[in-house]
Ligand SMILES: Nc1ncnc2c1ncn2[C@@H]1O[C@H](COP(=O)(O)OP(=O)(O)OP(=O)(O)O)[C@@H](O)[C@H]1O
């Protein structure tokens with residue numbers, strides 16, 4: 001009996017818009033041992049810059065096709081943790097990661113995993129829009145496909161259009177696809193970067209404060225977009241804007257720092273619960289302060 | 293009143309004096325350029341009016357050919373090596389190694405030109421003659437003009453060896469300029485592409501180098517200007533023949549070497565010719581330096597357009 005009701009999972013994480021009954025899921029799990037009912041599952045993940053531990057012992061589970069918000073004070077390791085999820089953290093010299101990160105049940109840091117390919121499954125949208133300045137709008141959108149070896153012109157064109165439509169920017173750019181991506185406004189650039197990210201059909205889209213460089217109107221557009229994208233993608237979004245977290249996310253994870261400045265997960269729950277009735281007083285204090 | 297804040301009426305307030313001194317220094321610098329230009333322009337008039345410009349070029353084809361040839365060979369040597377070295381320093385080298393390598397490159401830049409010349413005469417020239425020159429001549433010499441083998445008795449000096457030496461001499465300049473340009477490509481662009489599932493090499497090839505392309509072209513222009521004017525070291529290995537050589541592997545001359553070697557015993561007519569050649573060199577170098585500036589501005593625009 002498919003239902004649109006929220007289902008409480010064994011860990012207490014509420015996931016919405018799940019349409020399969022639990023029993024069917026269980027069966028699928030048995031048939032495909034590597035496939036998990038979680039898009040992401042972190043067990044005791046730690047991240048280091050040299051000897052400095054920026055993220056300490058984070059365990060959490062993220063349901064597929066949901067929006068998860070990471071919130072917390074500046075420096076508590078939200079960006080670092082996000083970068084662990086697509087193996088970008090290790091591109092900085094001297095960094096290391098401990099613990100287990102399962103992507104759809106597969107160990108993201110397993111010995112057979114190619115980080116370059118893994119990044120195609122876990123796309124990332126950055127704080128500052130970063131279209132490639134020497135590429136046109138079109139080339140920006142298809143840059144990931146080209147990297148993946150797609151050469152067919154018709155396929156590139158159709159994916160470009162679909163992605164730009166999904167990123168709600170098609171109408172604004174359809175007549176100037178061959179102009180530089182940098183000729184767009186900041187908000188348009190960010191939606192172009194989102195289009196570029198989803199063009200390779202990733203499993204997960206990570207967004208690190210994607211609206212912090214945008215004006216309120218552009219922000220609203222990107223927020224709407226995030227909601228629409230959650231139909232197809234699992235989204236993790238870092239934000240300092242509490243209203244934004246409450247507007248776009250299904251689940252919210254609140255992070256804080258210990259005495260050694262190591263970030264840890266305070267609690268993770270349904271967004272409505274975190275914002276109205278959190279378990280931890282730390283969370284309550286932070287949110288109350290933020291809403292002022 | 294406890295304090296006085298009225299403006300000093302004296303003409304000799306410290307600020308004004310200092311301002312005047314610095315202004316004088318600035319004007320002096322600008323004046324030097326003007327003086328050089330006027331003196332050279334006046335000096336070149338007899339030679340340039342004695343015959344048509346085409347004839348002038350024709351009678352001086354040897355040094356002009358040598359100048360262009362050595363500069364292009366130099367860029368062909370220094371461009372790839374310098375740019376790739378800069379890529380390594382910015383994109384791959386561990387911090388400490390980068391510091392050491394940068395220091396070594398700066399040391400090379402500090403070697404006096406005449407010392408490079410000494411090395412070339414005693415070592416590099418002979419090596420080049422027996423390796424690169426021999427290989428090029430025996431592979432392409434039969435069908436490409438200017439690349440033919442230099443008879444049975446290879447000359448001690450050649451245009452090619454001079455160009456190659458200048459190339460080595462300008463590598464540090466190319467490395468230093470390219471490194472700054474490559475470093476200026478925003479990290480966010482690299483991370484954006486790596487995040488799309490690109491390797492480091494793909495990121496360098498598709499994002500870093502294209503973004504830096506105009507700036508690097510400018511850097512090569514500046515290096516070309518430096519190569520055109522190199523005198524002492526080139527004089528020591530190019531051979532000093534005034535005609536257009538039949539092959540790059542034969543002796544020749546450049547504008548700079550011709551001026552340096554003929555000026556001491558030149559009569560007024562020849563002197564004017566030499567000055568006219570100097571004017572040409574002056575304008576070409578100026579043009580290249582301007583091109584470098586334009587390129588730098590373009591690059592700044594591109595990197596700034598990433599909001
Ligand atoms: N490249 C780096 N090298 C060393 N330490 C770093 C580096 N980047 C971040 N850190 C440190 O790691 C910790 C977590 O940083 P991070 O950027 O993940 O925090 P954040 O929660 O995203 O903060 P913000 O909300 O300000 O973006 C901080 O103490 C920070 O100083």
Ligand SMILES: [Mg+2]
Pocket residue numbers: 078079080208238
């Ligand atoms: Mg951050």
